[in-house]
Amino acid sequence: MKFSKIPTATITRLSIYSRYLESLSQEGVKIIASDKLAQKCGINPAQIRKDLAYFGEFGIRGVGYFVKELLFEIKRILGLNKTWKMALLGIGNLGSALLAHQNFIRQGYEFVAVFDVDPAKVARRVPSGQIIHHMDDLEKVVREKGVEIGVIATPAAKAQMAALRLIASGVKAILNFAPIQLQVPEGMAVENVDFTVKLDNLAYNLTMGEG
Amino acid sequence: MKFSKIPTATITRLSIYSRYLESLSQEGVKIIASDKLAQKCGINPAQIRKDLAYFGEFGIRGVGYFVKELLFEIKRILGLNKTWKMALLGIGNLGSALLAHQNFIRQGYEFVAVFDVDPAKVARRVPSGQIIHHMDDLEKVVREKGVEIGVIATPAAKAQMAALRLIASGVKAILNFAPIQLQVPEGMAVENVDFTVKLDNLAYNLTMGEG
DNA sequence: CCATATTTGTGCATTTATACACAAGAGGCG
DNA sequence: CGCCTCTTGTGTATAAATGCACAAATATGG
Numbered sequence: 001m002k003f004s005k006i007p008t009a010t011i012t013r014l015s016i017y018s019r020y021l022e023s024l025s026q027e028g029v030k031i032i033a034s035d036k037l038a039q040k041c042g043i044n045p046a047q048i049r050k051d052l053a054y055f056g057e058f059g060i061r062g063v064g065y066f067v068k069e070l071l072f073e074i075k076r077i078l079g080l081n082k083t084w085k086m087a088l089l090g091i092g093n094l095g096s097a098l099l100a101h102q103n104f105i106r107q108g109y110e111f112v113a114v115f116d117v118d119p120a121k122v123a124r125r126v127p128s129g130q131i132i133h134h135m136d137d138l139e140k141v142v143r144e145k146g147v148e149i150g151v152i153a154t155p156a157a158k159a160q161m162a163a164l165r166l167i168a169s170g171v172k173a174i175l176n177f178a179p180i181q182l183q184v185p186e187g188m189a190v191e192n193v194d195f196t197v198k199l200d201n202l203a204y205n206l207t208m209g210e211g
Numbered sequence: 212m213k214f215s216k217i218p219t220a221t222i223t224r225l226s227i228y229s230r231y232l233e234s235l236s237q238e239g240v241k242i243i244a245s246d247k248l249a250q251k252c253g254i255n256p257a258q259i260r261k262d263l264a265y266f267g268e269f270g271i272r273g274v275g276y277f278v279k280e281l282l283f284e285i286k287r288i289l290g291l292n293k294t295w296k297m298a299l300l301g302i303g304n305l306g307s308a309l310l311a312h313q314n315f316i317r318q319g320y321e322f323v324a325v326f327d328v329d330p331a332k333v334a335r336r337v338p339s340g341q342i343i344h345h346m347d348d349l350e351k352v353v354r355e356k357g358v359e360i361g362v363i364a365t366p367a368a369k370a371q372m373a374a375l376r377l378i379a380s381g382v383k384a385i386l387n388f389a390p391i392q393l394q395v396p397e398g399m400a401v402e403n404v405d406f407t408v409k410l411d412n413l414a415y416n417l418t419m420g421e422g
Numbered sequence: 423c424c425a426t427a428t429t430t431g432t433g434c435a436t437t438t439a440t441a442c443a444c445a446a447g448a449g450g451c452g
Numbered sequence: 453c454g455c456c457t458c459t460t461g462t463g464t465a466t467a468a469a470t471g472c473a474c475a476a477a478t479a480t481g482g
Contacts, residue, residue, distance in 0.1 A: 019390060040394075079418030084417075097308040101304065174413075181230075191412055195309075197223055197227065198386055199360070200289050201219070203360075206295075208290075
């Protein structure tokens with residue numbers, strides 16, 4: 001189904017480039033060379049040029065890249081020339097933090113629906129204004145609002161069920177914050193945000209450094 | 212400095228295995244085969260066996276792995292046979308969520324110090340009991356408490372400075388939640404927890420699926 | 423005690439990712 | 453206009469990760 005064969009690592013790096021380019025753009029910097037960009041992103045300069053080469057030629061030899069132009073192209077490649085509609089499942093501490101970060105999330109994403117199972121929360125409004133729906137209404141609300149990305153911030157024990165309901169509602173992409181490996185059918189895009197795994201990596205590194 | 216050449220992807224997978232093994236252990240399951248484990252973790256069975264083979268032979272041919280034993284071994288490999296002392300930098304929405312999850316964090320990690328710059332917060336206690344220190348006292352407190360892992364949950368603009376202070380205090384590992392690439396000297400272990408990058412991956416996948 | 427059914431551990435081929443190194447272009451300057 | 457400097461874009465080598473396929477080892481059952 002996929003048109004071309006782009007390494008997933010490339011997409012991740014493009015996202016990192018775009019973030020730094022955004023800060024450069026705000027600082028008023030006009031031009032950046034792959035060497036500088038590489039240094040700031042902790043990546044090999046040739047890697048950056050190769051990543052970009054998958055999609056076209058965006059630089060000028062002997063000069064570098066125009067910051068605004070490159071940023072625009074990368075956002076276009078990533079699909080950020082539109083606003084993606086997200087649903088949040090679970091308004092606990094983490095979910096609330098995500099909502100609070102909403103303005104802080106880079107432009108391109110918006111929570112259009114929020115869900116919880118707690119009767120004390122349902123029908124109230126979150127600080128950012130959205131009405132909290134009961135999880136039972138998920139399919140209906142998701143379809144009405146045209147949700148494209150589901151964000152799971154439920155307890156681990158509820159995450160798999162939440163995923164299934166999102167899938168049943170026609171959502172094709174899930175951002176999963178629960179520390180569990182979701183079982184989903186072929187064709188679903190799932191990304192896990194998992195700090196326990198990252199912590200384990202750090203623990204391993206520290207253990208090796210000593211031993 | 213590193214003793215052996217283990218792929219970082221292997222360490223990440225070990226962490227995922229351990230998490231599922233933990234749930235199996237709680238369910239009372241005694242034995243698991245690599246095929247089942249693989250299916251549940253979304254990983255190739257041979258990959259699992261190869262990952263484990265880096266560190267020894269933990270299974271019984273024709274049978275599988277003893278859940279408790281394998282879990283113990285993996286935790287030992289990862290360095291989770293001790294409790295790691297962490298410091299939290301930034302008690303905003305995200306920081307508070309992390310503290311609230313503290314009990315939920317898999318055993319092996321503990322916040323022994325928390326920091327913020329907001330005078331309204333400093334000297335008060337967080338719900339989990341720790342006194343909030345001012346960032347100015349970071350080096351002193353970090354050394355006193357024997358902090359080993361620094362967790363950065365500050366705004367992006369403050370994250371690099373926070374990292375430098377952690378490094379100056381002798382911390383060798385950083386878990387970074389700020390959406391920025393930290394510049395750190397050789398030998399530091401840094402892991403980024405970055406949902407904006409994950410979201411961009413999802414956006415790209417959705418965009419490709421249609422186009 | 424042998425045959426059969428399993429499942430691990432691993433050699434090897436394949437695929438994927440990374441990085442070097444240089445030719446190709448672009449601009450500046452005398 | 454020709455030379456020099458700079459930085460991109462990319463061919464190619466190197467390295468790393470993945471997955472197949474099978475031998476080795478263990479248990480089971482007659």
